[in-house]
Amino acid sequence: MDQMHRDDPAEMERMRASARACAHRHAYHMMPPQGWMNDPNGFIFFRGRYHLFYQHYPYAPKWGPMHWGHSVSGDLLRWEDLPVALTPDRPYDANGCFSGSSIVHQDTLYVFYTGNAADGRQTQCLALSRDGVHFHKHEGNPVIAGPPETVNPQQFRDPYVFRREGRFYMIAGAEGRDHRGQVIVYTSDDLLHWDYLHSIADGDDSMGYMWECPNLLFFQDRAVLIVSPQGMAKQPLFDSSGDTGYFVGRFDPVTGGYTHGPFHKMDYGFDFYAAQTTADASGRYLLSAWMSTWATPVPTDACQWAGSLILPREMRLKDDRLTFHPVRELAQALTPVTTVSGVICGGLSPMHGRSCRLQIIAEDADFTIRLFCSADGQEYTALSYCASAHTLSLDLSRSGEAARGTQSVALPEAPDSVTLDICLDNSSLEVFIGDGAYVMTARVFPGPASDAIRFIGSALFRRLSLWKVRIPDA
Ligand code: FRU
Numbered sequence: 001m002d003q004m005h006r007d008d009p010a011e012m013e014r015m016r017a018s019a020r021a022c023a024h025r026h027a028y029h030m031m032p033p034q035g036w037m038n039d040p041n042g043f044i045f046f047r048g049r050y051h052l053f054y055q056h057y058p059y060a061p062k063w064g065p066m067h068w069g070h071s072v073s074g075d076l077l078r079w080e081d082l083p084v085a086l087t088p089d090r091p092y093d094a095n096g097c098f099s100g101s102s103i104v105h106q107d108t109l110y111v112f113y114t115g116n117a118a119d120g121r122q123t124q125c126l127a128l129s130r131d132g133v134h135f136h137k138h139e140g141n142p143v144i145a146g147p148p149e150t151v152n153p154q155q156f157r158d159p160y161v162f163r164r165e166g167r168f169y170m171i172a173g174a175e176g177r178d179h180r181g182q183v184i185v186y187t188s189d190d191l192l193h194w195d196y197l198h199s200i201a202d203g204d205d206s207m208g209y210m211w212e213c214p215n216l217l218f219f220q221d222r223a224v225l226i227v228s229p230q231g232m233a234k235q236p237l238f239d240s241s242g243d244t245g246y247f248v249g250r251f252d253p254v255t256g257g258y259t260h261g262p263f264h265k266m267d268y269g270f271d272f273y274a275a276q277t278t279a280d281a282s283g284r285y286l287l288s289a290w291m292s293t294w295a296t297p298v299p300t301d302a303c304q305w306a307g308s309l310i311l312p313r314e315m316r317l318k319d320d321r322l323t324f325h326p327v328r329e330l331a332q333a334l335t336p337v338t339t340v341s342g343v344i345c346g347g348l349s350p351m352h353g354r355s356c357r358l359q360i361i362a363e364d365a366d367f368t369i370r371l372f373c374s375a376d377g378q379e380y381t382a383l384s385y386c387a388s389a390h391t392l393s394l395d396l397s398r399s400g401e402a403a404r405g406t407q408s409v410a411l412p413e414a415p416d417s418v419t420l421d422i423c424l425d426n427s428s429l430e431v432f433i434g435d436g437a438y439v440m441t442a443r444v445f446p447g448p449a450s451d452a453i454r455f456i457g458s459a460l461f462r463r464l465s466l467w468k469v470r471i472p473d474a
Contacts, residue, residue, distance in 0.1 A: 006059050015304040022303035023448035024427035027355040028333060028469050029291065030054075030079045030309040032069055036061055037307035039158075039213060039274035040288040041068055042102035042111050045281055046132045049074055052288060053085055053111070054309065055099060061301035066096035068113065072132075075329045076286070076312045078471050085135050086113060086127055092142050093125060094118045099158040099213055099274065103168075103191070110191055111135060112170065114157035115142055122147075122156045124172065126191070144170075144186065144194050150177055151184065158213045161191070164253040170194060173212045173227065176202065181211030181229050185256045200258035201225055201247065206233040207263070208243070213274045216251065217285055219317040223251035225260060226275050242273035242293040248320045264321065268409035269394055269431070269440035271296050272310065287313040287324065291428055291441060297402035299445050300427070310441060311423055311430060323436035326423055330357065334467035341463050345369075348455040348464070354446075357467045358422040358453065364415055367457030371424060372399065372446035380454070381444050383431060385418055387459075392418075392433060392440070400446035409438050417462060425469070 015034035019025065031037065036057040043052050049072045056069030068086035071079040086097040093115035100113035109132050115125040123142030127135040147156040155175035162169055168188040176182050182202035186194040203211065208229035215226040225247045232243040244267065249260025266275060267289075275289040291310045292298075298306040313324040334357060340348070345367040354372065365387050370380035382395040393408040411418075411434065421432040431440040453466075 012058070018303045019305040022300060022305065024300050024303070024445055026308055026425045026428065028077050028330075028471055029311055029425050029428060030071055032056060032058075032305055032307065033081045034061075034304050035059060035306075036063055037069065037290070037305075037309070038063065038292070039099045039290050040276040040309050041099050041113070043276045043278040043286065043288050044102040044104065044109070045278065046102070046104055046109050049132070050076055050280070051102070051109075051132055052079070052309070053102075056084065058084060061298065061304050061306040065094075066098055066116070068097055068111075075332065076327050077329055077333055082133055085111070086137075088116075090115070090137060090141070092117050092123055095120070097125075098122070101160045101215075101276070103161045103163065105191055110161070112143075112159040112161050114159065116157075120154040122154060124159045124170065124194070138192070140192060143192060147172075147174060147184065148196050150199070151175065151182075152177065155210050160215050162216060164218075164251070167253065169256060171200065171214045171216055173210065173214050174199075175210040179209045180204070181208045181227070183211055183214045183225065183227060185258075187256055197256040200256070201227070201260060203229060208232040213244075213276070215275060215277045217277055217279075217315070218251070221250060222248055222317055222320070223258065224248055224317065224322060225258065226266070226277065228274050242267065242271065244273050244275050244289065246322060248317070261320065266322070266324070267439050267441050269407055270396065270404060270442040272441045277315070285315040286327065287315050291443060296443055297404070297445075299401045308428065308443075311425075313439075316436075318435070321437050324432065324439050325436045326357075326421065326430070326432065330423070330469070333469050333471050335470050337466040337468055339463070339465040340461070343461050343464070345455045345457045345459045345461050348461070350455075351453040351466055352451050353424060353453060353466060353468060354451045355425050355469050357469060358420075358424070359463075359465045360418075360420045360422075361462040362418045362420070363460040363462065364418060365457070365459035367455070367459035369422075370452075370454040370456070371422070371429060372444060372450045373452035373454050374447055374450040375452070377454075379446055379450050381429065381442075381446070383420075383422070385459070390414055392431070392438075394431065394440050394442060396442060396444060399444040400450065402445050407440065407442075409433070409440060411438065423469075
């Protein structure tokens with residue numbers, strides 16, 4: 001069936017048309033034109049545009065032999081689909097071109113990815129492009145033919161390449177022979193020949209058996225290591241299936257050594273995994289991630305697509321914690337709907353919006369906001385603040401198709417006020433809390449007419465603003 005689609009442009013166009021007509025389609029989040037998407041890959045600014053690649057199976061809305069899909073954008077809001085960049089067509093990547101990263105060197109885009117061979121062995125491979133559109137695989141592939149003895153050769157993937165004080169480094173996710181997740185580091189002078197150094201971080205038994213998709217970011221003398229552990233121990237109430245998180249530490253460019261503090265989760269909602277970062281020309285760090293997990297339901301498969309990416313987030317480091325903020329470009333796409341000040345939450349009339357941004361500054365008292373509400377009030381996604389526990393809860397149990405449970409986040413101290421910045425996009429919500437140290441992300445699948453926003457509770461809203469998000473024409 002999938003093979004048939006591959007050779008049938010009319011069938012591919014039928015899939016695309018079905019995805020275009022889907023009520024769950026996003027207006028301003030990146031999604032595949034058709035077929036399957038998981039991790040973002042190779043995020044980079046090159047030749048005047050942001051390039052964002054992704055794990056992609058073009059021929060069906062399910063995971064299959066991985067390709068690298070490719071989109072470009074000038075503003076991180078409007079994405080233009082380009083031809084598939086990498087296809088699994090060599091013995092070393094016959095079972096998939098897995099996740100990886102990009103770097104620009106000598107005016108050429110170097111894309112590093114994991115070749116997944118038919119026997120499941122994983123090696124690190126390189127593809128190059130001068131124009132950022134057409135890629136050719138390096139003749140010397142794989143550039144790293146296997147991990148050190150200490151690592152399972154079938155669990156060695158997701159290269160992230162960076163430059164530090166004139167040398168190149170590659171970190172990769174790995175499962176140690178002790179069945180614990182770890183990140184290992186290599187170094188190179190030319191991006192083609194790589195020498196193994198050592199492991200830079202590893203977990204204990206509570207931190208899972210494999211660490212995927214590492215990234216290393218530099219904020220002056222601090223180095224932030226992001227990983228996506230598989231098989232992490234769950235905590236009741238606050239668990240979620242996507243455990244992507246980070247350590248703050250220091251990287252020594254002479255030895256390639258790394259020391260770090262505790263692990264922090266990056267998102268407290270349901271659907272956030274496999275983070276991918278880049279620093280752009282202005283020096284800001286941008287974050288993308290799969291707005292899903294392996295456990296997320298995908299009812300959009302009925303319209304021939306599955307998976308999407310978060311709205312890119314700007315990241316800052318404050319007091320050894322990352323903070324996350326919707327990219328500033330979003331402001332260009334906002335049309336004001338309403339602003340009110342000094343009102344009791346429960347006294348507000350219902351508002352409407354499915355692809356919108358809602359900002360609220362509330363006093364520290366209980367309130368609930370119901371999003372994506374149906375006209376009969378039976379379907380909704382509830383966001384509730386509990387002042388006595390300082391918790392914010394996201395309840396998806398009545399959110400529509402493929403409804404799920406509740407996730408909560410405990411804010412560390414009694415806040416003076418509760419600030420929420422909420423981005424909705426037809427089948428997603430991203431809730432930025434306070435100064436951005438906490439974010440909750442989820443996919444929801446409400447009925448196509450469920451667009452009301454309702455307010456419950458006695459908390460005073462010091463201010464509330466609602467905007468529609470409308471993507472400016474090209
Ligand atoms: C993370 C991941 C990566 C791998 C890719 C395969 O979601 O498992 O480790 O490279 O997906 O699609």
